[in-house]
Amino acid sequence: xxxxxxxxxxxxxxxxxxxxxxxxxxxxxxxxxxxxxxxxxxxxxxxxxxxxxxxxxxxxxxxxxxxxxxxxxxxxxxxxxxxxxxxxxxxxxxxxxxxxxxxxxxxxxxxxxxxxxxxxxxxxxxxxxxxxxxxxxxxxxxxxxxxxxxxxxxxxxxxxxxxxxxxxxxxxxxxxxxxxxxxxxxxxxxxxxxxxxxxxxxxxxxxxxxxxxxxxxxxxxxxxxxxxxxxxxxxxxxxxxxxxxxxxxxxxxxxxxxxxxxxxxxxxxxxxxxxxxxxxxxxxxxxxxxxxxxxxxxxxxxxxxxxxxxxxxxxxxxxxxxxxxxxxxxxxxxxxxxxxxxxxxxxxxxxxxxxxxxxxxxxxxxxxxxxxxxxxxxxxxxxxxxxxxxxxxxxxxxxxxxxxxxxxxxxxxxxxxxxxxxxxxxxxxxxxxxxxxxxxxxxxxxxxxxxxxxxxxxxxxxxxxxxxxxxxxxxxxxxxxxxxxxxxxxxxxxxxxxxxxxxxxxxxxxxxxx
Numbered sequence: 349x350x351x352x353x354x355x356x357x358x359x360x361x362x363x364x365x366x367x368x369x370x371x372x373x374x375x376x377x378x379x380x381x382x383x384x385x386x387x388x389x390x391x392x393x394x395x396x397x398x399x400x401x402x403x404x405x406x407x408x409x410x411x412x413x414x415x416x417x418x419x420x421x422x423x424x425x426x427x428x429x430x431x432x433x434x435x436x437x438x439x440x441x442x443x444x445x446x447x448x449x450x451x452x453x454x455x456x457x458x459x460x461x462x463x464x465x466x467x468x469x470x471x472x473x474x475x476x477x478x479x480x481x482x483x484x485x486x487x488x489x490x491x492x493x494x495x496x497x498x499x500x501x502x503x504x505x506x507x508x509x510x511x512x513x514x515x516x517x518x519x520x521x522x523x524x525x526x527x528x529x530x531x532x533x534x535x536x537x538x539x540x541x542x543x544x545x546x547x548x549x550x551x552x553x554x555x556x557x558x559x560x561x562x563x564x565x566x567x568x569x570x571x572x573x574x575x576x577x578x579x580x581x582x583x584x585x586x587x588x589x590x591x592x593x594x595x596x597x598x599x600x601x602x603x604x605x606x607x608x609x610x611x612x613x614x615x616x617x618x619x620x621x622x623x624x625x626x627x628x629x630x631x632x633x634x635x636x637x638x639x640x641x642x643x644x645x646x647x648x649x650x651x652x653x654x655x656x657x658x659x660x661x662x663x664x665x666x667x668x669x670x671x672x673x674x675x676x677x678x679x680x681x682x683x684x685x686x687x688x689x690x691x692x693x694x695x696x697x698x699x700x701x702x703x704x705x706x707x708x709x710x711x712x713x714x715x716x717x718x719x720x721x722x723x724x725x726x727x728x729x730x731x732x733x734x735x736x737x738x739x740x741x742x743x744x745x746x747x748x749x750x751x752x753x754x755x756x757x758x759x760x761x762x763x764x765x766x767x768x769x770x771x772x773x774x775x776x777x778x779x780x781x782x783x784x785x786x787x788x789x790x791x792x793x794x795x796x797x798x799x800x801x802x803x804x805x806x807x808x809x810x811x812x813x814x815x816x817x818x819x820x821x822x823x824x825x826x827x828x829x830x831x832x833x834x835x836x837x838x839x840x841x842x843x844x845x846x847x848x849x850x851x852x853x854x855x856x857x858x859x860x861x862x
Contacts, residue, residue, distance in 0.1 A: 350380075350389035352854040354472065354641075354677050354690075354819035360856050361385050361472035362819055364638070364673070365438070365461070368554030370631035373442045376462035379552040381625070381638055383464055386476030387457055387483065393857050394449035397437030401444060403430045438859035458487050462552035463530070466495040467640025468564060468622040469502040478507050481516045484526040490518060494530040494551050496561055498621045504529070532559045535655070544668065548628050556628045560656045563648040564622035564641045565689020619650035620689060626659065635663055636862050639674040641819065644695040645702075647684055654702060661706035664813065671862035673854070675819035679833040690819075693837035697845055704809040704847050808848025814862060817853050 350363035361384030371377040380386065432444040439456070446452045457480065464477050477493075484491060493503065508517045508527070516526040536547025536558035548556035622640035629635070637660055645651035663669035677690035691699070817838070820831050831853045838851045854860070 349854050349856050349858055351385040352818055352856045354821040357822055359385060368629045368631055371554040374553060375459055377553045378461045379555050380461050380464045382467055382473040383477035384472040384475055387453060387480045390453040390456055391450050393437055394453050397434055398449050400436045401432050402435045404433050454483055463492040463494050465551055465557060465625060466493060466499050469499050478513050481526050490526060490528045492528050492530050494532055496534055496559055496623050497531045500529045500531050534561045544633060545628060554630050556630055558626045560624050561621050562624050562642045562653050563619040563650050565620050565643050566617050566649060567620040619648060624656045633668060634670050635668050636671045641675055641689055643687060643689040653699060657703040657706055660703055664707045671814040673816045673818050676817045676834050677819050677821045679830055680837050693834055693841055697841035700847055701845055707809045808846060811848035813849040815849050815851050
């Protein structure tokens with residue numbers, strides 16, 4: 349994780365580096381997903397872990413006892429020379445061609461990262477990449493930017509336009525050619541791939557992607573290509589024109605009493621496009637799902653996250669989907685009117701409940717095709733969800749809280765299991781109000797076991813699924829950590845819903861094994 353937050357602190361905004369471990373640390377083996385912060389974060393990782401680097405001889409993979417020091421020789425083309433390897437952190441086992449953190453970080457940026465997969469063009473997802481393109485001089489190949497067409501067009505028009513930033517792409521006037529664009533097909537290109545990999549396109553050595561557009565709140569009709577729907581207009585809404593006075597019209601006498609009217613188009617509301625990406629390991633066939641910023645279908649002008657869940661449900665049933673990285677920007681105190689296209693714990697669990705319902709077969713299944721999304725009832729905001737005065741304390745269960753093991757977390761720099769942000773030895777379950785409970789029942793969240801049977805699937809349809817929370821917005825104020833609040837609320841809602849998934853809060857500079 350180069351960046352795990354959602355702002356407003358600019359040194360911790362969205363950025364991930366992903367690779368298939370089957371490719372080791374070969375050229376073009378790393379995929380960057382978003383890059384609000386990028387090279388600076390990689391440098392910080394090297395600064396933290398470079399002092400623990402070890403010397404390995406060329407004829408063995410066993411680390412030498414001597415730690416990295418100023419007099420230790422750097423790697424050389426001479427096969428007889430020792431080599432430096434990272435011994436801790438996200439880049440464990442990476443051979444180091446240089447001595448300093450900034451030089452090794454630049455080596456990773458230039459040589460190991462193949463593609464930048466962008467979910468949407470907001471600055472907290474692309475700023476680091478745009479600035480870092482200046483480090484691509486004197487390299488042998490262009491960097492690839494892969495995204496849905498609306499995001500590519502926004503980057504072309506509003507970033508690499510010669511005004512905000514030089515046109516370092518290979519398209520348009522004054523193109524320098526450091527960056528090339530790869531426009532992905534919404535829902536996947538069915539002409540590519542076969543079997544479980546149909547619709548996917550390779551984005552780096554060992555990884556392939558398929559993307560779906562999702563909604564990230566409302567925007568006004570300017571140049572960015574958002575998405576309209578038949579539900580986008582509010583009742584009684586029509587694109588009328590506003591009225592204001594005009595000196596030109598006054599002089600022409602077009603209105604009585606010196607008053608005139610000109611007609612200015614009122615900006616039309618539409619859903620802002622973001623993306624969710626399935627990443628497939630071509631060696632194992634396993635997949636993870638990464639969301640950009642996304643709002644609940646229940647409040648969206650163009651609800652379409654259900655399409656993603658339909659795709660994910662089939663992968664869950666086949667045992668292919670191992671993890672979901674998804675935003676949860678606010679805790680439950682944030683009202684629906686102030687979501688700004690983001691999720692809270694109450695909304696996220698309802699969305700996961702849609703996935704659970706599809707996995708258990710309770711939802712509609714039209715031959716594997718995505719269902720038509722519908723608006724769901726909104727869960728009330730946290731201010732309308734009073735807690736029971738004597739909350740039920742439930743002992744930990746494998747259906748609700750699972751301790752992370754070596755098989756689920758990277759041994760190099762794991763999500764720290766001792767931290768309360770990532771694990772709880774005891775779960776506090778609050779009684780929610782009847783509205784949230786009714787929504788859970790409507791969307792198939794409450795899967796109670798039958799009295800006469802032991803239906804494990806009905807109890808925990810998302811058993812074994814890891815949900816990693818990204819894009820938490822730091823309120824920058826005193827008091828409890830917002831990540832702790834979000835995790836506790838997620839665990840409480842999940843315990844009531846009996847989904848079976850586990851939650852963890854991501855942190856910058858750490859690595860995950862999914």
